[in-house]
Amino acid sequence: MTVPWAAEAPPQTQPITQNDDVVRSRQQVRALAQECRLSLVEQTKFITAASELARNTLVYGGGGEMRAGLVERHGRRGVAAVFADSGPGIPDTELALTDGWTSGGGLGLGLSGARRLVDDFVLDTEVERGTTVTIVKWAR
Amino acid sequence: MAKQVSPRGPVELLTTDREKVTADWIDTVAGSLQGRISRAEVDRELRELYGALVEGLREGGDDTRGESLSEARALLTELSRNRARQGFTPSETAISVLALKQALEPALRNDSADDTTAYLRLARVLDDLALFTVEAYTRTREEIISSQAAQLMELSTPVVKLWNGVIAVPLVGTLDSARTQVVMEKLLQALVDTGSEQAIIDITGVPAVDTQVAQHLLKTVVAARLMGAECTVSGIRPQIAQTIVALGIEFGDIITKATLADALQHALRASGVDLVAHQGVGR
Numbered sequence: 001m002t003v004p005w006a007a008e009a010p011p012q013t014q015p016i017t018q019n020d021d022v023v024r025s026r027q028q029v030r031a032l033a034q035e036c037r038l039s040l041v042e043q044t045k046f047i048t049a050a051s052e053l054a055r056n057t058l059v060y061g062g063g064g065e066m067r068a069g070l071v072e073r074h075g076r077r078g079v080a081a082v083f084a085d086s087g088p089g090i091p092d093t094e095l096a097l098t099d100g101w102t103s104g105g106g107l108g109l110g111l112s113g114a115r116r117l118v119d120d121f122v123l124d125t126e127v128e129r130g131t132t133v134t135i136v137k138w139a140r
Numbered sequence: 141m142a143k144q145v146s147p148r149g150p151v152e153l154l155t156t157d158r159e160k161v162t163a164d165w166i167d168t169v170a171g172s173l174q175g176r177i178s179r180a181e182v183d184r185e186l187r188e189l190y191g192a193l194v195e196g197l198r199e200g201g202d203d204t205r206g207e208s209l210s211e212a213r214a215l216l217t218e219l220s221r222n223r224a225r226q227g228f229t230p231s232e233t234a235i236s237v238l239a240l241k242q243a244l245e246p247a248l249r250n251d252s253a254d255d256t257t258a259y260l261r262l263a264r265v266l267d268d269l270a271l272f273t274v275e276a277y278t279r280t281r282e283e284i285i286s287s288q289a290a291q292l293m294e295l296s297t298p299v300v301k302l303w304n305g306v307i308a309v310p311l312v313g314t315l316d317s318a319r320t321q322v323v324m325e326k327l328l329q330a331l332v333d334t335g336s337e338q339a340i341i342d343i344t345g346v347p348a349v350d351t352q353v354a355q356h357l358l359k360t361v362v363a364a365r366l367m368g369a370e371c372t373v374s375g376i377r378p379q380i381a382q383t384i385v386a387l388g389i390e391f392g393d394i395i396t397k398a399t400l401a402d403a404l405q406h407a408l409r410a411s412g413v414d415l416v417a418h419q420g421v422g423r
Contacts, residue, residue: 045382
């Protein structure tokens with residue numbers, strides 16, 4: 001998916017290689033969501049989704065990076081975040097997006113829950129190559 | 141020493157056009173700081189430094205770690221500390237020294253071999269001193285970071301007694317595995333120490349509840365239950381409630397409340413305390 005980044009502000013990159021980076025990505029996304037004037041509920045949803053995906057990038061992808069910024073399409077503004085890792089990839093995306101299924105020790109709701117928390121959700125993965133997840137939340 | 145050996149050493153290079161050199165130097169530094177420090181202050185700092193540098197070079201030559209330049213080093217330490225505290229970058233700190241090299245360049249225009257040698261000697265001294273400022277800067281930043289880390293640890297997780305048999309943990313900030321472990325240990329210990337049967341975990345101060353935070357909370361509640369205590373989670377704000385639903389997290393039969401007050405009322409009722417309003421006192 002090509003992300004329609006807003007022209008005036010290029011997306012910022014945040015490496016995700018340790019636990020603190022999850023907090024940092026969350027703070028970065030929070031600032032963007034506020035700048036985009038999302039409502040409090042939508043801010044919280046987007047931040048939570050970003051938090052889930054950042055942690056997945058770290059725990060399952062073995063580290064990677066997040067690019068986040070404002071987006072614009074047909075005059076609508078929104079926030080987008082792209083999480084990319086070059087980890088093992090996801091062999092069965094349908095299974096991975098099933099509620100309650102986890103390959104680690106979590107609740108198994110991170111990926112599927114994140115999809116429900118945002119407007120656009122694109123999962124792009126290839127085994128042995130890595131995973132890229134793009135999420136967008138549009139301002140109402 | 142420099143004075144006798146060579147007629148135009150670093151000291152002479154520095155002092156020949158004294159006013160012009162210092163003015164250029166101060167201009168460059170003040171420009172790079174973009175008005176975040178007043179020009180008068182830069183002026184004072186750099187003139188003091190200039191004086192100490194000239195004195196030091198005149199007395200003992202080029203040894204930047206030696207006795208003669210100790211005053212210049214002390215001034216630089218002071219300057220680096222201030223810059224670090226005021227949030228300037230290492231480059232913005234080091235430029236205070238390095239800009240002097242730039243200010244001295246016009247003196248090289250007359251192609252004198254003596255001047256070039258003097259400039260190179262001085263440049264080496266200034267490079268050393270610039271490295272010294274970066275070191276001092278980093279040391280200060282490290283001190284700031286470690287004192288903040290200590291303050292953060294003090295902030296974390298007190299267990300408070302709200303009533304006989306009712307304790308609460310107000311959680312603030314990010315809940316990671318390490319902190320949950322601390323919270324859980326403190327809570328369980330407090331249950332034993334106070335003989336409480338009601339525990340309240342308040343998450344008003346937790347900015348985002350994702351699956352990891354929820355999982356940690358659930359584990360803490362289950363552990364408290366195993367010890368025979370009833371555990372309530374309070375401080376669920378509207379946006380958090382909607383996010384938890386969308387994520388699909390099940391809190392099962394765990395009691396949750398919107399505010400700490402509601403949770404306290406519930407806990408009191410469960411432990412058999414009746415709250416009675418006096419007649420005629422309330423409005």
